[in-house]
Every structure is written in structure tokens, then in C-alpha cells.
Amino acid sequence: MTDPNFDHDSHMRKAFTLAREAADRGDRPFGSVLVRDDTVIMADSNRVVTENDIRRHPELHLAYRACREFDPDDRAETVMYTSTEPCPMCAGGMAKAGFGRVVYSVGSDEIAEFTGNEPSVRSAEILDGISEVVGPVLNDTGRQIHRDFDW
Secondary structure, three states: OOOOOOOHHHHHHHHHHHHHHHHHHOOOOOEEEEEEOOEEEEEEEOOOOOOOOOOOOHHHHHHHHHHHHOOHHHHOOEEEEEEEOOOHHHHHHHHHHOOOEEEEEEOHHHHHHHHOOOOOOOHHHHHOOOOEEEOOOOHHHHHHHHHHOOO
């Protein structure tokens, strides 16, 4: 899981592609991939608007799927790459899933700047002692996705 030979940029860029796809179909620009042994094993993008379901954040949906499909030891060997730092709801679901690491591009403090909302509780606080949280990664590219979105 912590192998420096992981293709970190490629995994984050896949999350960016999913975020752009979400925005193109009318959802907010968020995308995530779940990786094990440097291979994407699950991917999802935001579908809150198009599925009329407030739970369809990609991080939360991947945590739900991972809990159904993998045992705790397998989940602990995964890394979630996500275009934007998980919100408190998603981080709570991810805490239950017990992923080994979470890597994000755009911080929740930065999203607050784009949306005009107050910053939320940081995911590292919620995931403390459960998942290592790393970010921001490829921040300029991630921020551009949000600049392009009509917040």
C-alpha cells in the first residue's frame, strides 16, 4: 500500500477524469478511485443530482461497496485517491471501511473558498488512527476543475 512505485499521478488523474465527467452530466465535480497493489479496483463519481440521492458522493459510495465486497484486512491494504478532500459524511463512512490511506487533491478549506461555505471538519481529524490522509496532491490541476465548475 505504501509502495513508492505506485503510479500516484495516474490514479489521481483518473479521479480528475471522473470529477469532470460528473460535472459534464450535471453533478458536482468529485471523483474517486480505490486502488490496491497499484491497480484501480473501483471507481466512482458524484451522482447526487442525477440520481437524486444525497448519499451518492463517490467516497461514500466506494466505502459502502468496499465494505460489501472486501474483508477488513483487504480494505486496510487499499488507497483511495479522490479529487477533493472527503467531507465529514464521507470520512465517517471511510472510517468504517478502514482504508489504509486517503490521498486528495483539493482540500476542504479550498472548497469552502469556491462554494462560499464555512470550512468543514478536516478528514484527517475523522480518520485519525484509522487511515493516513495525504494531500494536497496535484493541487493546481484539481483546483482548475473547480474553477471551471459553475459554483
